[in-house]
Amino acid sequence: MISRYEKMSQTAAVKAKEYLSRDALSHIDMLEAIDRGRADILYAERGGVILIERESQSCMISVDEISICEALPSLGSFPQYAAHQRDVAAYIARERTFPYSLTVRQAAYLKKEPPCVSEADIRPLTDEFTETVFLNYEAMDDPAYIRELISRGQMWGIFKDGLLAGFIGEHLEGSMGLLEVLPEHRGRGYGYALESFLIGRTLARGSIPFCQVVTGNRPSLALQKKLGMAISKGKTYWLFN
Structure with missing residues (x-):
């Protein structure tokens, strides 16, 4: 028997x-949080959706009117926010101080079969690679986060002659990211191989592979297009600690 709470959750998910x-x-990002069963929906009506992605504790917001946010005082208590409107991001930033922010476009792989790629030696990373990942991924200044992803089996490396040549990860909120090829191994298609691998892995479990491209990052955007990823017109504004 479905409980009243479950019925309410299902109704909220449909509306969202x-x-x-x-x-x-x-x-x-928000749709996948719902479909993967990892969303706590705070608000879902015709005028917008506000949810919490449970694994990362990210508050994700998309609303037509800022007054919807103003009516929910609990919005000030999360470590990071993904606002899908610029004025929402500005509102959140006024309520709290965030040392970091990113403006991104969503990219999603909407095909049923993963990109074709030559066979490569790709395997899960172990804790011994935490420092290497940290030192080679300039956009990340939190080794504890890398260590957590590795411990959860959410980071993989591509190896050449037994040595790590590059890596990729799945962020806590479900997006693909942390893609890096070590300098001496660039120009050999390893970035394409790594993301193709993760796209295939995500498709195999019945989810839509997606990532977020920082605006202005032309190499990343070019890679997503080469892989066959669809790129959003709308932007997402991340605020985080």
Whole structure:
């Protein structure tokens, strides 16, 4: 028997997906949080959706009117926010001080089969590679986060002659990321191979592979297009500690 709470959750999910599907690509992060069963929905009506992605404790917001945010005082208590409107990001930033922010576009792989790629030696990373990942991924200044992803089996490396040549990870909120090829191994298609691998792994478990491309990052954008990823027109504004 389905409980009243479960019925309410299902109803909220239907309402949320109805709103988010108006621009599914720009909201792929929120839609996947719901479809993967990792979303606690705080608000879901015609005017917007606010949810918490449970694994990362990210508050994800997309609303037509800022007054919806103002009516929910609990929005000030999360370590990071993904706002899908610029004015929402500005509102959150006024309420709290965040040392870091990123503006990104969503990218999603909407095909049924992963990209074709030559066979490569790709395997899960172990804790011994934490420092190497940390030292080679300039956008990350938190080795504890890398260590957590590795411990959860959410980071993989590509190896050449037994040596690590590059790596990729799945962020806590479900997006693909942390893609880096070590300098001496660049130009050999390893970035393409790594992301193709993770796309295939994500498809195999019945989810849509997605990532977030920082605006202005032309090499990353070019790679996503080469892989066949669809790129959103709408932007997402991340605020985090």
